[in-house]
Amino acid sequence: MxxxxxxxxxxxxxxxxxxxxIGRRSAERLAFHLxxxxxxxxxxxxxxxxxxKRAVKHCSVCFNLADRDPCPVCADESRDRRSVLVVEQPKDLxxxxxxxxxxxxxxVLMGRLSPIDGIGPGELTVARLLERLDAPASNPGGVRVEEIILGLNPTLEGDGTALYLAEEARQRGVRVTRLARGLPSGSQLEYANKAVLADAIQGRQSVS
Amino acid sequence: MxxxxxxxxxxxxxxxxxxxxIGRRSAERLAFHLxxxxxxxxxxxxxxxxxxKRAVKHCSVCFNLADRDPCPVCADESRDRRSVLVVEQPKDLxxxxxxxxxxxxxxVLMGRLSPIDGIGPGELTVARLLERLDAPASNPGGVRVEEIILGLNPTLEGDGTALYLAEEARQRGVRVTRLARGLPSGSQLEYANKAVLADAIQGRQSVS
Known part of the structure; x- marks a missing residue:
């Protein structure tokens, strides 16, 4: 018919x-709206x-989304170019x-390591990150990277990726840190799960 | 910021x-997908x-959506042009x-009468419908309309609109019917509400 x-x-x-x-029904509703x-x-x-599609591309240095290359963050001379915060997605940045x-x-790694899904370092922008660590000339302003901050998602795969990158960075004499974990601001302790509470205890900070 | x-x-x-x-969050997700x-x-x-937007318009006879005018239904000479089924939206058609x-x-009425929302006959395509009843030349093939079938939604406003149109049609000597109401096929009687059951009893059909 x-x-x-x-x-x-x-x-x-x-x-x-x-x-x-967007399922078939929503698509029909949107089409009629248009x-x-x-x-x-x-x-x-x-x-x-x-x-x-025409104007927005990935920055050739950090893979941030931008309508120019290098992106405004990489091009900004007032930023501290010794420090690189590694994230999975442009959204995280x-x-x-x-x-x-x-x-x-x-x-921006453009993903995380996931052996089950066949995603290894070659599927991500790892090589370009290591190049930035190895050759200061390939980092904005030709500045040597002194610290990488791992800002991967606090998940099994994010942690695995962080472990891998930490090892690579350490071999290159680069300091490695990661974003703090603990109780999410504004949350209630009674509703926090065990992993969050364990992080909060382990990472407790001294109060002066 | x-x-x-x-x-x-x-x-x-x-x-x-x-x-x-589509809220802000969904819009972000869709944008990143694109x-x-x-x-x-x-x-x-x-x-x-x-x-x-360029190619699809409303049919000048029946207000169906189509990429030509009159629409394929109005242009189809094999259809019975003595009968007009009145609906609220192109989707219903x-x-x-x-x-x-x-x-x-x-x-297609392009809505239903709704005094509360300030929607009277002038906001709908009622005048064009009555013209089709009054002047056979304005109906496809120049055929006189003999029956209108009211296919409005079985709601308070749909019923009000049906009542109004039935009166207008009767004054013009046109037979008026409406779509049958009763138990929806495939449903279970125990879950039908009172209005559905009342319709089913009132509209009961003889079994030969």
Whole structure:
């Protein structure tokens, strides 16, 4: 039985239903919304998608997303280029950057080691990170990296990746730290799970 | 504090979060998906949106969505043009059409009467429907409409709209029917609510 939608509507529904978390029903709802939307709103979305694909690339130094290369963080001469904070995803970089608490550089791995899924160092941007540690000329401003801060997710795979990178960095005489773990600010102790409490005890800080 | 996203990413997130049912978080997730997607997939979506706005319009006779005017249903000479099934939305037309059980024409009201929301007959396509009843020349093939079938939603507002249209049609000597109500096929009687059971009793059909 032929679909009763005009062909362009069918095609839009197909495309929308390929997006993550958008099923057939949601795709239909979105397509009808776009049909009813103003020309300016619908075409604005179409253009925004095209612009993002055209203008936004990964920084060739740290793999941050940016509309120029190197990205604004790598290009910023006021930042402390001796320090590189390693994260899994561009999203993580953005979350950290929004705290305004960190003034060094970053390196985005584009994932984490996951032997089960066949993801080894070669599938990530590890080689480029090690190059930045080995050859100061390949780090912004030609500055030698003195510390890497591991900002991987506190998961089994994130920890495995951190362990691997820590070993590589130490062999190169680079200081290795990782983001602190403990009770999430604003949480209630009674609802924290065992792993969080164990981290909080192990990492307890002296109060002057 | 400036957002850490490149400007085109920000703009895409803004546009996506204007879609119904898409919050800020989902919009970010979708934007990152599009960034990672192949050029062909992302541009395919952008093009599908543009095409739908360019090519798909409402039929000037029945307000069905179509990429030509009149729409394929109105243009199909094999359909019974004496009968017009009135629905609220193009989606309803499509759902009915997919059953393959109806061979007449349609009329899409583009909503239902809702005095509370200030929606009167003037906000809907009622005038065009009455014109089709009054002047056979304005109905496809110049065929006189003999029956209108009310296919509005079985809600308070749908029923109010049906009542209003039934009166208008009767004044014009047009037969008025409405879609049957009763137990939904495949349901279980014990879970049906009172209104459904009342409809089922009132509309009981003789078994030969």
């Amino acid at each position: 032929p679909s009763a939608y005009p062909e362009p509507v069918d095609r839009l529904i197909d495309r929308l239903s390929k997006l993550p978390g 049909l009813k939307a103003t020309e300016e709103d619908a075409m604005g979305l179409a253009r925004a998608i095209a612009d993002v 953005i979350a950290l950057e929004q705290t305004g608490m960190y003034r060094g550089l970053y390196h | 400036p957002s850490a996203y490149p400007e085109p990413v920000d703009r895409l997130i803004d546009r996506l979060s204007k879609l119904p049912g 960034l990672k997607a192949t050029e062909e997939d992302a541009m395919g979506l952008a093009r599908a949106i543009a095409d739908v 499509i759902a009915l059409e997919q059953t393959g059980m109806y061979r007449g024409l349609y009329h």
